[in-house]
Amino acid sequence: MQKATRQQIKEHNTRLVLKTIYSQQQISRADIARSTRLTRTTVSDIVGDLINDGLLVEAGLGSSLGGKPPILLNIVDDSRQFGCVDLSNDEFQGALVNLRGTITKRIHVDSTDDSEKTSLDCLFKLVDSLIESATSPLVGIGIGSPGLIDTQNGIVRQAVNLGWKNLPLKSLLEERYGLPIYIANDSHVAALAEYTFGRKRQVANMAVIKVGPGVGAGIVVSGEIYYGDGFNAGEIGHIRVVEDGSQCMCGNFGCLETVSSTRAILRQARALPGRPASLSMEEIIQAYNAGDAEIQAIVNRAGHYLGIAIASLIGILDIHHIVISGSPICFGEPFLAAVREPVRNQVLSTMADAAEISCSSLGSDNVILGASALVLSLVYGLP
Amino acid sequence: MQKATRQQIKEHNTRLVLKTIYSQQQISRADIARSTRLTRTTVSDIVGDLINDGLLVEAGLGSSLGGKPPILLNIVDDSRQFGCVDLSNDEFQGALVNLRGTITKRIHVDSTDDSEKTSLDCLFKLVDSLIESATSPLVGIGIGSPGLIDTQNGIVRQAVNLGWKNLPLKSLLEERYGLPIYIANDSHVAALAEYTFGRKRQVANMAVIKVGPGVGAGIVVSGEIYYGDGFNAGEIGHIRVVEDGSQCMCGNFGCLETVSSTRAILRQARALPGRPASLSMEEIIQAYNAGDAEIQAIVNRAGHYLGIAIASLIGILDIHHIVISGSPICFGEPFLAAVREPVRNQVLSTMADAAEISCSSLGSDNVILGASALVLSLVYGLP
Numbered sequence: 001m002q003k004a005t006r007q008q009i010k011e012h013n014t015r016l017v018l019k020t021i022y023s024q025q026q027i028s029r030a031d032i033a034r035s036t037r038l039t040r041t042t043v044s045d046i047v048g049d050l051i052n053d054g055l056l057v058e059a060g061l062g063s064s065l066g067g068k069p070p071i072l073l074n075i076v077d078d079s080r081q082f083g084c085v086d087l088s089n090d091e092f093q094g095a096l097v098n099l100r101g102t103i104t105k106r107i108h109v110d111s112t113d114d115s116e117k118t119s120l121d122c123l124f125k126l127v128d129s130l131i132e133s134a135t136s137p138l139v140g141i142g143i144g145s146p147g148l149i150d151t152q153n154g155i156v157r158q159a160v161n162l163g164w165k166n167l168p169l170k171s172l173l174e175e176r177y178g179l180p181i182y183i184a185n186d187s188h189v190a191a192l193a194e195y196t197f198g199r200k201r202q203v204a205n206m207a208v209i210k211v212g213p214g215v216g217a218g219i220v221v222s223g224e225i226y227y228g229d230g231f232n233a234g235e236i237g238h239i240r241v242v243e244d245g246s247q248c249m250c251g252n253f254g255c256l257e258t259v260s261s262t263r264a265i266l267r268q269a270r271a272l273p274g275r276p277a278s279l280s281m282e283e284i285i286q287a288y289n290a291g292d293a294e295i296q297a298i299v300n301r302a303g304h305y306l307g308i309a310i311a312s313l314i315g316i317l318d319i320h321h322i323v324i325s326g327s328p329i330c331f332g333e334p335f336l337a338a339v340r341e342p343v344r345n346q347v348l349s350t351m352a353d354a355a356e357i358s359c360s361s362l363g364s365d366n367v368i369l370g371a372s373a374l375v376l377s378l379v380y381g382l383p
Numbered sequence: 384m385q386k387a388t389r390q391q392i393k394e395h396n397t398r399l400v401l402k403t404i405y406s407q408q409q410i411s412r413a414d415i416a417r418s419t420r421l422t423r424t425t426v427s428d429i430v431g432d433l434i435n436d437g438l439l440v441e442a443g444l445g446s447s448l449g450g451k452p453p454i455l456l457n458i459v460d461d462s463r464q465f466g467c468v469d470l471s472n473d474e475f476q477g478a479l480v481n482l483r484g485t486i487t488k489r490i491h492v493d494s495t496d497d498s499e500k501t502s503l504d505c506l507f508k509l510v511d512s513l514i515e516s517a518t519s520p521l522v523g524i525g526i527g528s529p530g531l532i533d534t535q536n537g538i539v540r541q542a543v544n545l546g547w548k549n550l551p552l553k554s555l556l557e558e559r560y561g562l563p564i565y566i567a568n569d570s571h572v573a574a575l576a577e578y579t580f581g582r583k584r585q586v587a588n589m590a591v592i593k594v595g596p597g598v599g600a601g602i603v604v605s606g607e608i609y610y611g612d613g614f615n616a617g618e619i620g621h622i623r624v625v626e627d628g629s630q631c632m633c634g635n636f637g638c639l640e641t642v643s644s645t646r647a648i649l650r651q652a653r654a655l656p657g658r659p660a661s662l663s664m665e666e667i668i669q670a671y672n673a674g675d676a677e678i679q680a681i682v683n684r685a686g687h688y689l690g691i692a693i694a695s696l697i698g699i700l701d702i703h704h705i706v707i708s709g710s711p712i713c714f715g716e717p718f719l720a721a722v723r724e725p726v727r728n729q730v731l732s733t734m735a736d737a738a739e740i741s742c743s744s745l746g747s748d749n750v751i752l753g754a755s756a757l758v759l760s761l762v763y764g765l766p
Contacts, residue, residue: 148733
């Protein structure tokens, strides 16, 4: 808690005005004053500054209640861009995203080598292209990375697949590009994407389960990502869900990732008699939906154990909104039913009844959109 | 986010001054101004008001650096009292607590009947006595109650042992006594007590596991109790920890409470051949510490399953500080070792290594002290 200075009050009030226009769209100065309880003069001053900065525009006239019709204001969605990066796959994804989470340009770069230099070179190449392609001022670069990320200091503590350990990525990129850089764990930004742009947006508490080669959760508490003491919150991939289960890459046994990750599903499906070693997730999804009983057993078992981990999460956090993201959402309703069953049996009924488990509406863009939401919230306090 | 008014700024700054004095003790006006970055005039005005209210006192002179020695200020610990109530046992506990969490008076009332009227009558009797016994202005009454408590609206949604369902306890008591009333779940306030007065005080994130006839956790996130969407956060007593376990009172099977609660320990110990049906927790603790192998097996198994639930909690929340409270802490180090073992095997090693599981230093007063901390934080924003 610090002293509220004049400058802080101005920033606070500017964010308040922006937030009001962002959520309402098409709003007059008078209505902003009413809604924010700021004086009309304060609102006019702030609005004038924002119009000068190009962030706002006068966008027509509202209906009058007798007097002069009010001028309506709007955010200029394309007045700023964010460079967004998703490092969670072998192919690094990049995008330019506007103030409303609309992707205006996509770029990708293959990273096939593991050494620090090469992963970093790929990232440089991607960011170079993003900066070149920007068509309006770039506010900053947001990055969603797998692994253990110290978000506060912008350090990648450990990202095995990228070959990074204690890499001061933020300061490295800020020095190179002279732009603000924001980095967070990919599951964490996926949660922020759901909170900002998803079907359940602006629900105060939310858990987003990201199922890919690993399994992780991003937890939103009171509208903010909850990072945990060591930035590892949501590491549900290593909760034990199988008694006497097989060994995980982490060294422990029976971890959720050993049964519910796409890697685990692929491994089990490929080991079925007569199945090719090249079997892909797309083929498994097709087989599942076509009624292939062996595949269905593997996938539904993955769903069952995912449900056990979600049951613990609900029991501990009493979160009503659980969103699943990643390719397993293509298994659809039968998979969700397998996930929901242990939640019904392993959580107090009042809590289980209140919990809604649904699929992400953002598809594979959730890390890119989450990276943009990270910049949007840190720079403008939006939404 | 609302407009920052003059009144809000004043309240904000008053809380800031109080917080500074509360944490520093013996501090001069000049040092408050330095620490808060408020102007000396603002600090002097606020301090003057607080002295008039009796909350502060000038408590001597500091050492001078050349000029006039500065007057040191102190909180008057006994200038206000909180009425605090713990409803988690058959015997309702009440206490008067000062601004520093010192209990200055204890009162208890037996509640043996289950009907709403009688539990409520007992509570009235307890609060009547607290109000009569107060020796300085009573700021409010804080209540820690078992069950499902809607803290925001002060409604006891369900408290089976008290026979209460959807009881608007806050408004009922406020009408009767004309005092502000604050109610929360007993595990939640126990966590607030640890945060405010415990050995680990002011650690931002903390989970306090309360083991009694039931098992619950209170979770502190960023210095505030995390309640969850339905005020049920921390209901770890009903996480499934035993596959093919026995049925719980909640209807599900294998819940933590069926093996790790004091009720479960008592039930199993009393069922041992040749043991009396009247066996008490005190006797079990004595037997455990005296090396009784049968009792040790039951208790260590309770610890093991408690550890499994704690492992999930750490995996999900990455909280470094876990505090266990309740009578099982009397089992001491061997019990803690049983709790820690599954945490080592079922959590990522970096997270397990960072997590510290310790015993509460507040003993059976933690709900009373938590109730006082609830009032302290809501009324004064302290600590």
